[in-house]
Amino acid sequence: MSALAPPLAQSAVQSVDWLAIAPPTIAAVVALAVLVADLFVPETRKPLLGWASVAGLAAATLMLLPLLDGDRSTFCLTGHARVCSYTADHFTLAIQFLVLGGALLAALLSVTNLEDDHRRVPAGEFWFLLLSSAAGAALLPASRDLATLIVALEVASLPAFALVGIRHGDKRSSEAALKFFLSSVTATAVSLMGISFVYASTGTLYLTQVAQRIQHVDGQLHTLAQTGVVLTLVGFAFKTAAVPFHFWVPDTYVGAPLPIAAYLSVVGKAVGFSGLILVTVVAFPSYADVWGPALAALAALTMTVGNVGALRQQATRAYSAVRLLAWSSVGQAGYLLVPIAAAGYAKDAQKAIGSTVAYALMYAAVNLGAFAVAALVGRTKSLNRISDYRGLYASNPVTALLLAFFLLCLAGLPPGIIGLFAKVTVFSAAVDAGLGWLAVVMAVNVVIALFYYLQWTALLFRAPEGEPARHRIPAPLTAALALTGVLGVALSGVPQLVLRFAAAGLF
Numbered sequence: 001m002s003a004l005a006p007p008l009a010q011s012a013v014q015s016v017d018w019l020a021i022a023p024p025t026i027a028a029v030v031a032l033a034v035l036v037a038d039l040f041v042p043e044t045r046k047p048l049l050g051w052a053s054v055a056g057l058a059a060a061t062l063m064l065l066p067l068l069d070g071d072r073s074t075f076c077l078t079g080h081a082r083v084c085s086y087t088a089d090h091f092t093l094a095i096q097f098l099v100l101g102g103a104l105l106a107a108l109l110s111v112t113n114l115e116d117d118h119r120r121v122p123a124g125e126f127w128f129l130l131l132s133s134a135a136g137a138a139l140l141p142a143s144r145d146l147a148t149l150i151v152a153l154e155v156a157s158l159p160a161f162a163l164v165g166i167r168h169g170d171k172r173s174s175e176a177a178l179k180f181f182l183s184s185v186t187a188t189a190v191s192l193m194g195i196s197f198v199y200a201s202t203g204t205l206y207l208t209q210v211a212q213r214i215q216h217v218d219g220q221l222h223t224l225a226q227t228g229v230v231l232t233l234v235g236f237a238f239k240t241a242a243v244p245f246h247f248w249v250p251d252t253y254v255g256a257p258l259p260i261a262a263y264l265s266v267v268g269k270a271v272g273f274s275g276l277i278l279v280t281v282v283a284f285p286s287y288a289d290v291w292g293p294a295l296a297a298l299a300a301l302t303m304t305v306g307n308v309g310a311l312r313q314q315a316t317r318a319y320s321a322v323r324l325l326a327w328s329s330v331g332q333a334g335y336l337l338v339p340i341a342a343a344g345y346a347k348d349a350q351k352a353i354g355s356t357v358a359y360a361l362m363y364a365a366v367n368l369g370a371f372a373v374a375a376l377v378g379r380t381k382s383l384n385r386i387s388d389y390r391g392l393y394a395s396n397p398v399t400a401l402l403l404a405f406f407l408l409c410l411a412g413l414p415p416g417i418i419g420l421f422a423k424v425t426v427f428s429a430a431v432d433a434g435l436g437w438l439a440v441v442m443a444v445n446v447v448i449a450l451f452y453y454l455q456w457t458a459l460l461f462r463a464p465e466g467e468p469a470r471h472r473i474p475a476p477l478t479a480a481l482a483l484t485g486v487l488g489v490a491l492s493g494v495p496q497l498v499l500r501f502a503a504a505g506l507f
Helices: 005-012 021-035 047-062 090-116 123-142 144-166 171-204 206-215 219-239 249-255 257-285 283-309 318-341 351-378 397-411 417-432 436-458 475-493 495-504
Strands: 071-077 080-086
Touching: 005 475, 021 047, 021 090, 021 123, 047 090, 047 123, 080 090, 080 123, 080 144, 080 206, 090 123, 090 257, 090 351, 090 475, 123 144, 123 257, 123 475, 144 171, 144 206, 144 257, 171 206, 171 219, 171 249, 206 257, 206 283, 219 257, 219 283, 249 257, 249 318, 257 283, 257 318, 257 351, 283 318, 283 436, 318 351, 318 417, 351 397, 351 417, 351 475, 351 495, 397 417, 397 436, 417 436, 417 475, 417 495, 475 495
Parallel strands: none
Antiparallel strands: 071 080
């Protein structure tokens, strides 16, 4: 017995690479610090909690820089250096940059939002929930076992439910939170059942080992493994807001505080898509003949329903601007699904996945910018209708030009060069994989989207009805607009900064 003690003791000890796990760890530590500080900070000093949160997210984002020199892994099995629970590779760093950068911009929008709505939104709880969700979202792309993947998914999702319904006495907010909660809980339950079936048939939770063992499952367990794969994919389809699992999106975006709607549109999508990429390309490559066609059909359905839903929005309807952005985000999810579906057919699956990452980075920058302008207009036009943006150029020329630029990027038109290049990259991924029919569907949907994006853009430069409303831009909102604007223009000037992900292996 004593002879066995040293090996057992040694196997129980894990060496932790603290630098590798620094980005999500910093976000989590700052979240706890803000929650504790809220007990002692007087009401008049509550804005300091917001700036501390912004600083924490900025620090977490900056900690990605030392990790650029190479892949790092930690929490590995003893004797199996390549079987790890946490890996900081190029894919991880790209998604973590998107997640933490998106959370930082959402935090800047929230600083102003909380000042305007401080009576109904408790500051300490808000910042704790936002930072906790960001920590979970940053952990997820680094997860390389199914248990860590689900834990990260829930750490990212559970605080988001509360953030959607955090405004006291707001029925729309409560209804939105309930719809979001029910759909997400259903997705998690389905995913957990699928993962339990996969574990039962393979005997492991590590993604690389699952990929090896699921090909050689005993005949009696083959049906169980197939069911597990399908249920896991269905669960993540909920998280990505793919049709027909998208029904919660419009009401949730309208009911949530606008910065949280922006956060969900970018960070929430990144969480769902990075999880979907990990389970398909890394864990279930041998089932590409199952998930490839399924995701292709979902992509076509999602982009079509999303764009048609956006097209049907009436300019004078209450919250129509936010609803259009919500339906647009569903349509954009369809484009993001195309390269993942193509990975099931392509010889170079990593290149196809790179197209999704490139498109996601473009979408994150410009969509957050559009939400930042919506937050500005919403300060004076509480119903946030598309018609409220008429004549914005007359009162705020720079803001109108920025929104026009963001909308043209989303449409894929010059001068939004990065949007055009990203769409071409996704289109090429479908064609290279032999999915010509899906490329045709995407082309039709791009044309549909042009109509409502250009219609909104033209409205910005029309003569205003009555005296144009002047919008005072607070410093945090100015910073968010400036960051997204500079990032969008820079990426349009040098699109290779993003598009290199489409040409290089990520794993």
